[in-house]
Amino acid sequence: MDNILIDPNIKSENDYKRLVEIFGVKELNDNIINLLYDIVGDLHVLIRRRFFYAHRDFDILLNEYNNGKKFFLYTGRAPSKSKMHIGHLIPFIFTKWLQDKFDVNLYIQIPDEEKYWEKKADNYSEIKEYAIEDAKTIASVGFNPDKTFIFINSEYIDHLYKPAIYIAREINLNTAKNVFGFDDESTIGLPFYIALQIVPTFFENGVPLIPCGVDQDPYFRLQRDIAPKFGYNKASTILSKFVWGLQGPYTKMSASDPKSAIFIDDDYDTIKEKINKYAFSGGKPTLEEHRKYGGNPDIDVSYFWLSVLFEEDDKKLFEIREKYIQGELTTGELKSYTIEKIWSFIKEIQDRRKNININKYMYDGKLAKEMWDWEFEL
Amino acid sequence: MDNILIDPNIKSENDYKRLVEIFGVKELNDNIINLLYDIVGDLHVLIRRRFFYAHRDFDILLNEYNNGKKFFLYTGRAPSKSKMHIGHLIPFIFTKWLQDKFDVNLYIQIPDEEKYWEKKADNYSEIKEYAIEDAKTIASVGFNPDKTFIFINSEYIDHLYKPAIYIAREINLNTAKNVFGFDDESTIGLPFYIALQIVPTFFENGVPLIPCGVDQDPYFRLQRDIAPKFGYNKASTILSKFVWGLQGPYTKMSASDPKSAIFIDDDYDTIKEKINKYAFSGGKPTLEEHRKYGGNPDIDVSYFWLSVLFEEDDKKLFEIREKYIQGELTTGELKSYTIEKIWSFIKEIQDRRKNININKYMYDGKLAKEMWDWEFEL
Numbered sequence: 001m002d003n004i005l006i007d008p009n010i011k012s013e014n015d016y017k018r019l020v021e022i023f024g025v026k027e028l029n030d031n032i033i034n035l036l037y038d039i040v041g042d043l044h045v046l047i048r049r050r051f052f053y054a055h056r057d058f059d060i061l062l063n064e065y066n067n068g069k070k071f072f073l074y075t076g077r078a079p080s081k082s083k084m085h086i087g088h089l090i091p092f093i094f095t096k097w098l099q100d101k102f103d104v105n106l107y108i109q110i111p112d113e114e115k116y117w118e119k120k121a122d123n124y125s126e127i128k129e130y131a132i133e134d135a136k137t138i139a140s141v142g143f144n145p146d147k148t149f150i151f152i153n154s155e156y157i158d159h160l161y162k163p164a165i166y167i168a169r170e171i172n173l174n175t176a177k178n179v180f181g182f183d184d185e186s187t188i189g190l191p192f193y194i195a196l197q198i199v200p201t202f203f204e205n206g207v208p209l210i211p212c213g214v215d216q217d218p219y220f221r222l223q224r225d226i227a228p229k230f231g232y233n234k235a236s237t238i239l240s241k242f243v244w245g246l247q248g249p250y251t252k253m254s255a256s257d258p259k260s261a262i263f264i265d266d267d268y269d270t271i272k273e274k275i276n277k278y279a280f281s282g283g284k285p286t287l288e289e290h291r292k293y294g295g296n297p298d299i300d301v302s303y304f305w306l307s308v309l310f311e312e313d314d315k316k317l318f319e320i321r322e323k324y325i326q327g328e329l330t331t332g333e334l335k336s337y338t339i340e341k342i343w344s345f346i347k348e349i350q351d352r353r354k355n356i357n358i359n360k361y362m363y364d365g366k367l368a369k370e371m372w373d374w375e376f377e378l
Numbered sequence: 379m380d381n382i383l384i385d386p387n388i389k390s391e392n393d394y395k396r397l398v399e400i401f402g403v404k405e406l407n408d409n410i411i412n413l414l415y416d417i418v419g420d421l422h423v424l425i426r427r428r429f430f431y432a433h434r435d436f437d438i439l440l441n442e443y444n445n446g447k448k449f450f451l452y453t454g455r456a457p458s459k460s461k462m463h464i465g466h467l468i469p470f471i472f473t474k475w476l477q478d479k480f481d482v483n484l485y486i487q488i489p490d491e492e493k494y495w496e497k498k499a500d501n502y503s504e505i506k507e508y509a510i511e512d513a514k515t516i517a518s519v520g521f522n523p524d525k526t527f528i529f530i531n532s533e534y535i536d537h538l539y540k541p542a543i544y545i546a547r548e549i550n551l552n553t554a555k556n557v558f559g560f561d562d563e564s565t566i567g568l569p570f571y572i573a574l575q576i577v578p579t580f581f582e583n584g585v586p587l588i589p590c591g592v593d594q595d596p597y598f599r600l601q602r603d604i605a606p607k608f609g610y611n612k613a614s615t616i617l618s619k620f621v622w623g624l625q626g627p628y629t630k631m632s633a634s635d636p637k638s639a640i641f642i643d644d645d646y647d648t649i650k651e652k653i654n655k656y657a658f659s660g661g662k663p664t665l666e667e668h669r670k671y672g673g674n675p676d677i678d679v680s681y682f683w684l685s686v687l688f689e690e691d692d693k694k695l696f697e698i699r700e701k702y703i704q705g706e707l708t709t710g711e712l713k714s715y716t717i718e719k720i721w722s723f724i725k726e727i728q729d730r731r732k733n734i735n736i737n738k739y740m741y742d743g744k745l746a747k748e749m750w751d752w753e754f755e756l
Binding site: 112113116117119124125154157158161162164165166168169170171172173174176177182183184185186187188189191192194195378 | 490491494495497502503532535536539540542543544546547548549550551552554555560561562563564565566567569570572573756
């Protein structure tokens with residue numbers, strides 16, 4: 001079903017650059033990153049390491065923010081028939097940082113129809129269960145419960161439908177096919193779903209800022225054609241790369257292949273086993289050779305994950321890199337270090353998840369309450 | 379926009395027969411009509427005159443009814459940016475008769491998104507206004523307020539959406555295009571709308587019986603492929619022909635052309651003027667010729683309307699026909715008679731409409747209340 005949404009088919013860093021050109025977005029350059037730093041006095045590791053690497057109008061948004069213009073955050077997660085893995089959390093982790101720094105409202109859409117309409121699950125109720133589980137996992141990232149609204153489409157449709165009526169009228173099947181790669185075998189729900197994903201950009205009058213995987217940009221490219229017609233702001237996006245699966249560079253971390261992914265609910269032993277057993281290594285086959293020739297961090301999955309997110313200390317990461325290249329640090333040592341880092345991250349989420357008050361995010365927190373009273377008006 | 383829904387393009391009675399073949403439905407024959415008569419002891423004029431002329435499984439439904447199987451009624455009206463004319467009321471008049479005779483529940487869908495997605499209106503709020511006005515007009519036909527639920531899609535979407543998620547998965551764009559004539563210029567809402575029109579056939583476990591214009595059959599042909607997968611009954615339909623417009627045989631009564639249509643809110647003088655001025659006549663140009671050669675009732679719009687609905691007395695209709703053919707009855711006399719008949723019909727609707735308690739049908743009648751608590755479960 002890779003034709004259902006554009007499959008970015010990333011095999012190298014060059015492919016990410018290629019997407020920038022195809023989508024007509026811009027790379028996040030030093031100027032923008034400095035602008036962000038000037039405002040918040042800090043830079044998240046996902047930005048510093050350029051895992052979020054491209055954007056639409058994020059520079060304009062920051063400049064306008066300096067002049068008093070409001071923005072709000074919007075992102076989402078389409079539940080499927082499997083659990084969330086660490087790759088799925090990336091946009092949420094960065095989004096939480098943005099919310100903390102800018103103290104803005106955040107809307108999180110859980111479209112429980114999308115994957116069912118993509119026929120990625122045979123059973124809708126199965127997806128619905130994951131929708132609620134995913135909502136809890138996402139909330140456990142630690143968003144501000146009074147400024148965050150998590151909603152499941154089928155539950156919140158009463159509020160989504162009216163704006164979707166307007167938006168759906170502005171998009172024809174031709175556009176849906178060209179932009180998303182749908183074809184005549186696609187179910188009739190999928191083209192309509194485009195409208196539903198755009199709706200939350202109309203939740204406030206400020207600029208919607210959407211941190212998401214680069215593959216989601218087409219939705220918001222369309223949004224930008226439509227929003228001004230209804231007096232709403234064009235969406236700004238910050239776009240991330242994709243995490244590698246355990247199998248090696250540019251493999252997919254796939255929820256349907258447990259050997260490729262580390263799930264948010266994996267326990268310590270499982271994580272340890274997966275990384276030790278499956279994480280592709282840039283080390284040499286024998287300790288002797290490794291000491292002599294050194295390892296290659298650039299193809300090493302453990303190193304990749306440290307560099308993306310789990311080793312926030314730039315100095316420390318550089319040290320690891322150098323020692324690995326020199327053969328001083330072994331694959332076993334690198335993996336052990338990575339296991340501890342990932343576990344400490346996951347444990348924090350798991351601990352928060354045990355006591356999460358999901359109702360605050362979905363129904364009775366300050367923003368959630370407001371949104372259950374929200375009505376779209378033009 | 380004639381490609382949006384199949385345009386039946388009816389130019390003769392043969393074209394109605396052609397549709398029966400294309401759609402794979404059956405003509406209503408004497409056996410079925412006798413079966414109906416045996417059960418209810420009566421026949422509505424729209425059946426007697428074969429204005430409802432075709433069906434799917436209506437015979438099976440009646441036989442099963444005799445064996446205790448339940449059915450319910452479902453029909454609808456897509457509001458546009460103009461008022462309802464007498465042609466629009468035809469399915470409702472017959473539906474009321476069925477409800478009276480069988481004492482069954484009736485669901486009436488008012489899809490306020492369809493015509494907007496067809497781009498037949500530029501302004502959604504305009505359509506929404508007509509939706510409410512149309513609901514009142516329809517209710518004024520006199521349905522049982524405790525067994526009738528009239529709902530506007532955008533208001534009732536919270537209940538429609540979940541079954542629509544299931545139904546939309548079973549239909550692909552290819553089918554939507556083949557069955558309804560959509561093309562890639564169609565908006566993304568229209569294919570999805572198919573699912574919404576099918577949803578009410580899942581409101582009860584009995585057989586849905588749908589009296590409607592023959593052009594609506596494709597929706598329910600699809601329904602019949604889908605319903606059994608979810609344990610629901612295949613829809614049965616009773617299909618009507620279309621009323622002629624004032625301009626003559628097989629012209630359209632079009633709400634957007636006031637010279638072609640008699641509206642439900644037209645006053646006596648307007649009806650009189652329209653029929654006298656515009657109703658195509660089968661009479662001869664001069665009184666002299668008319669007396670000599672007689673008129674042709676078969677191309678006469680006034681006579682057509684009497685024969686379809688407004689002259690229920692078969693003997694009287696035959697008398698009119700004969701006198702017109704003989705030239706005994708003049709065009710002016712025929713028109714006068716038709717004007718009085720139509721006015722007495724419309725006045726009754728208008729009088730009921732003045733005091734209609736639309737809330738009973740939409741929100742707080744017995745069935746309406748039940749339906750606002752209804753949740754789709756599989």
